[in-house]
Amino acid sequence: MNIFNFKKIASLKRMLFFFMGIFLQIVSISSTSLCQQINFHSPQNIKSFADFLFCDKDYLRAIYEYEKYLSFIDDDTIQFKIAISYSSINDQIDAVEKFKTIKITSPLYEESKIELLKSLYLLNVNSQYFTYADEIIESKSRYSINAEKIKNTSRLLLNHELPDKQIFLFPFDENEKKTLSNFYDRKTNPSYKSGIIAGILSTIIPGAGKIYTKDYSDGITAFLLTGLFTYLAYTNFEHNHSERAWIFTAAGVGFYTGNIYGSIASAQIFNAKINFEFDEGVKLFLQEKNYFTPVYDFCK
Amino acid sequence: MIFVNKKILALIPLLLINVFSQNSKQQQYEYAYNLYVQEKFFDAITELKRLQFFDKENTFSFQTNLLIGKCYKKGAKFDDAVKYFTLAEINAKNDSEYFESQILNARTNILRRANKQSERILNKLLDDSRFIFKTREIKYWAGWNFMFSNQWQKAYQIFSEAGLDTTLANLCKSVDDKLYSEKFAKYSSYLIPGFGQFYTGEYISGVLSLGWNILFGYLTINSFVEERAFDGIIIGNLLWLRFYSGNIQNAEKFVIQKNLQLSNNALEYLQKNFSGEKP
Incomplete structure (x- = not known):
């Protein structure tokens, strides 16, 4: 009888532990699962x-x-x-x-x-x-x-006078100084072409003004065409084909004057190109240097 | 018995943790999907990226990348769309997901006129034995790809093949019939200057071209007949040849312009009036 009671008590104890286990599991499940719910907007x-x-x-x-x-x-x-x-x-x-x-x-x-x-x-x-x-x-x-x-x-991007070169370069380190010195020289002594010289050159030799402004193909074409029409006008006058001669004369004069005007414009375009390339170079330099702002370690 | 139960009890929390975490991700995905449905594409992408960021197990990688791609596609940001469809393809877990991402990729490439890329994807799918039962769908998009690359004859052939889409087949046929032949315009202009322009309906240009060629041709020949060879060479080179070659180039240019116009009109018609599925 005693043995029977002892076994019964042991079985009841096991049952009690089993249900206590379930209870604890439920508690832990509910708490951990709540933790696992991702709060995307915390x-x-x-x-x-x-x-x-x-x-x-x-x-x-x-x-x-x-x-x-x-x-x-x-x-x-x-x-x-x-x-x-x-x-x-x-x-x-x-x-x-x-x-x-x-x-x-x-x-x-x-x-x-x-x-x-x-x-x-x-x-x-x-x-x-x-x-x-x-x-x-x-x-x-x-x-x-x-x-x-x-x-x-x-x-360097403004049209104001720059300070003395040494003062200008003072804040930069050695590597930067090389680039900035080049920029400084290009700004103070730009390699512009004179429109007047280009015009005069083209007046003397058709196309020479364009060659002066480094527009070689246009210069050679202008020289050849003006020469050709002049020759055609001359030979036609010589052979008394006056109508044709006047047409070629008009064409030749057109090319000649057009070339003078074109040479002056070419010098202006050349100068605008120099300015544009200089400004772009300075802007690119600033961009490459990240405008001299510090580097942050936010994404390390 | 209790030993077995203990094992089961140990598994329950793990399963439930997973289920709860999946639920929140599923909810987030549904939220993003609703934003997509409401055409709030910017917000939808944000929420999908948020889900990707917290989805460390990459459970939703395919769905999120695919939906981000769709958002970008709807917003006409085709390059970004292609990027995300490719990511979806990498994360595809089965054939169906792989196929869906590839088809969307091809359709986006059609829209951004990367026709070679689209053709490559579609041909790859056609050669894949896993998708034999999807052949009609692949060919349907291949047809659209031909239309977008102005190959109306090929598009007609593919749509009429086994009655794939008769409406589109008829449209392609009618466009193809209206297209001008570049070669015909070019070679006919070699024989009769201005003929190519007449062929494309540019009559004034054709008359002018013919007139200039007759005039300078006459002047050149006349110079040679009158033994003024130098004049003949100059007029022939500087004027006649210039107008003769210009006439051929002009004829080709008109054909290209007219054909492009015809193609664009057809595509515009499809965009506005075609009720079937479009890229």
């Missing part, structure tokens, strides 16, 4: 996703996600990233607005100033841009030298 997840978009260069979506995150938590780094995103998609107006919101207490305050300078340059608002560049240079902050570099380089 602030942390929004930020992680936005960081992914930012590093994937999907800046527009990154901006929307960062803005959502900011509605939960105020964060200067995120404000800065939004501004960088606007700048990257070339929305410089919004970039400027965002960079201006970075507080002085933020660790990215200095960076925001140099980035703001870059945005102002890209916005092409010269007066504001140069004033702000001077402000950064005079503040003797971490990026004053960068501001001086971008300011000096962009001065």
Whole structure:
């Protein structure tokens, strides 16, 4: 009897442990499964996703996600990233607005100033841009030298007088100095062609003006055609074919005067090309240097 | 018995965790799909990218890439669409998914006029024994590809093959009948200057071309007859040959222009009036 009772108690104990096990499982399941439900819109997840978009260069979506995150938590780094995103998609107006919101207490305050300078340059608002560049240079902050570099380089794009070469090149390092020195020389002594000289040359020898402006094929064609029509006019006059002779004379005069006018225009086109290539070169240099802005490790 | 139950009990939480996590991803996918249906393509792509970002097991890789591709396709960003259809193809888990992504890729290539690319994809599918039962569908898109590459004769042949699509076959036939022959225009202009222009219905241009060639031809020949060889060479080279070769080039140009116009009109008609499936 006692043995029977003992077995019964042991069986009941096992049953009790079994149901307790089920109970504990249910509790753990409900808690873990709730944890496993992905909350796509929790602030942390929004930020992680936005960081992914930012590093994937999907800046527009990154901006929307960062803005959502900011509605939960105020964060200067995120404000800065939004501004960088606007700048990257070339929305410089919004970039400027965002960079201006970075507080002085933020660790990215200095960076925001140099980035703001870059945005102002890209916005092409010269007066504001140069004033702000001077402000950064005079503040003797971490990026004053960068501001001086971008300011000096962009001065090459204006039609104002440049400072002395040594002063101009002072902020740049040795490698940059080589390129900037070349730009400086090309700006101060551009290899322009004179329209008057081109015109005079073509008056003396048809096509010579065009050759002077390095338009060789046009120069040779003009020389040959003018010569040919002159010859045809001459021989026709000689053989008393006056009607034909006058037609060839008109054609020859047309080519001759047209070539003089064309040579002057060719010199102007040549000079415009020189200016265009110079400006493009300077802009490309600035772009390659990323406008002397720092490199960030947001995507490491 | 209890030992067996313990094993089952150990499995239950794992299964349920997975089910719950899948549910939230499924919900996210459905949310994105609804945005796609509402034609909010930008938002749909954002939500699909969000799902991809959190779907570490790549369970939804095929669906998300395919739907992102469709969004870009609807927004006429065909290059991006092709990129995502290719990603969908890489993540396809079975033949049906592979086929769907490939067909969408081919259709997008038709739209962005990358006809060689589209042809390559469709030919690959035609040669694949797994998709023998899909031959009609593949050929249907091959026909569209021919239409978009202005090969109306080939398009007609493929659509009329086993009655694939009689409406499209008839349209292709009528366009093909109206097309001008570039070779005929060119060689007829060699024989009679201006004939190519007459053939394409450009009568004024044809008359002018014929007139200039007669005039300068006469002047050139006359110069030689009157023993003014130099004049003859100059007029012949600088004027007659110039107008003669210009007449041939002009005839070819008109044929290309007219044919392009005919093709574009036919495609515009299809875009507005054809009720069947379009790329």
